Amino acid sequence: MEQLRIPGPTPCPPEVLQSMTKQMIGHRGKEFGQILNKVTQQLKQLFQTQNDVFILTASGTGGLEAAVVNTLSPGDKVLSVSIGVFGERLAAIAQEFGAEVIPLRFEWGKAADTDAITKALEANPEIKAVLVTHNETSTGVTNDLASISLVVKKFDKLLLVDAISSLGSINLPVDDWQCDVVVTGSQKGWMVPPGLAMVSVSPKAWQSHTVAKMPRFYWDFTKAKNYLKKGQTPWTPAETTVFALEKSLEMMLEEGLTNIIARHARVAELTREGVKSLGLSLLANKSYASNTVTAVRASQGLDVDKMRRILEEDHQIIIAGGQQTLAGKIFRIGHLGWVNEADIEKVLAALKIVLPQAGFGGGK
Numbered sequence: 001m002e003q004l005r006i007p008g009p010t011p012c013p014p015e016v017l018q019s020m021t022k023q024m025i026g027h028r029g030k031e032f033g034q035i036l037n038k039v040t041q042q043l044k045q046l047f048q049t050q051n052d053v054f055i056l057t058a059s060g061t062g063g064l065e066a067a068v069v070n071t072l073s074p075g076d077k078v079l080s081v082s083i084g085v086f087g088e089r090l091a092a093i094a095q096e097f098g099a100e101v102i103p104l105r106f107e108w109g110k111a112a113d114t115d116a117i118t119k120a121l122e123a124n125p126e127i128k129a130v131l132v133t134h135n136e137t138s139t140g141v142t143n144d145l146a147s148i149s150l151v152v153k154k155f156d157k158l159l160l161v162d163a164i165s166s167l168g169s170i171n172l173p174v175d176d177w178q179c180d181v182v183v184t185g186s187q188k189g190w191m192v193p194p195g196l197a198m199v200s201v202s203p204k205a206w207q208s209h210t211v212a213k214m215p216r217f218y219w220d221f222t223k224a225k226n227y228l229k230k231g232q233t234p235w236t237p238a239e240t241t242v243f244a245l246e247k248s249l250e251m252m253l254e255e256g257l258t259n260i261i262a263r264h265a266r267v268a269e270l271t272r273e274g275v276k277s278l279g280l281s282l283l284a285n286k287s288y289a290s291n292t293v294t295a296v297r298a299s300q301g302l303d304v305d306k307m308r309r310i311l312e313e314d315h316q317i318i319i320a321g322g323q324q325t326l327a328g329k330i331f332r333i334g335h336l337g338w339v340n341e342a343d344i345e346k347v348l349a350a351l352k353i354v355l356p357q358a359g360f361g362g363g364k
């Protein structure tokens, strides 16, 4: 069987796939309402929050757009803390809707520096919100969100977090870390197909929402909240994906959040040590290397495209390349969601065979 080891979409357990064969039900009926209320409560547990949580029919990016348009007005100053492709995407969304984006960029492969964030907030007292990626999937780096949050809250700013590839896999206590809007996506650590974005909204975010003037219709949190009171979503939801989420949340709560986080840490450590023992080096420093995706440098003559092609053709293993300026320079192994040590052992065993076939160690 093919092994999909990219950082989303990720493989789904057979039980989750089976749950998707269920017949459609009325989305304004009692049965769907019960499912929606149950999964919303369960999501709050895994978000570690008392805040409102909404399930939107969208990929993760739709959730990011919802976070922006529900809390900001055109002309608002926002600080974009960016460490890679997805940090840039969140900034681009804010820019597109008329926010005045103040960029604070860090080298790709490094984590954000909290002192630099402090300086930027001191230098620009009018900043309203800080945009940050918890886990930067393009570089395999996890930001120290707890420390970033302390700084952002010292200045009493709104904190909008892209946690699409971390929530449910890496610890993110939304309330303890005072995150105002947090966005995740079903196809990352949740063992569910693409199609749902899940977002949490704090009381402070709701305050901003009441005065936020960016145009919004489909994403309007007020509509989501009013419909959820009736056990509904404003628009027809991706029901089948909600059924999948219902099953996956049951499995996740059975394993327990602490165990899930520990499993991701173990599997990530195995991945990092494994690629290093093959003679490769990691893009990210150990202190902030991600537990959901590992970025590996293409060193010693390694042709990443060729390696990925052979891995797929000969070993049925799919891994990711680098994005944008990192194309050809790194490859990425996804290890989030439905993954254990045995899956990674197989990838490492295949890599050992394929690396020399793809030029690695060829003298460069």
Ligand SMILES: *Cc1c(COP(=O)(O)O)cnc(C)c1O
Pocket: 007, 008, 059, 060, 061, 062, 086, 133, 135, 136, 137, 162, 163, 164, 165, 185
């Ligand atoms: C995957 C991902 C996104 C984009 O999500 P889509 O579901 O493709 O819209 C955004 N941010 C991060 C950190 C991601 O990993």
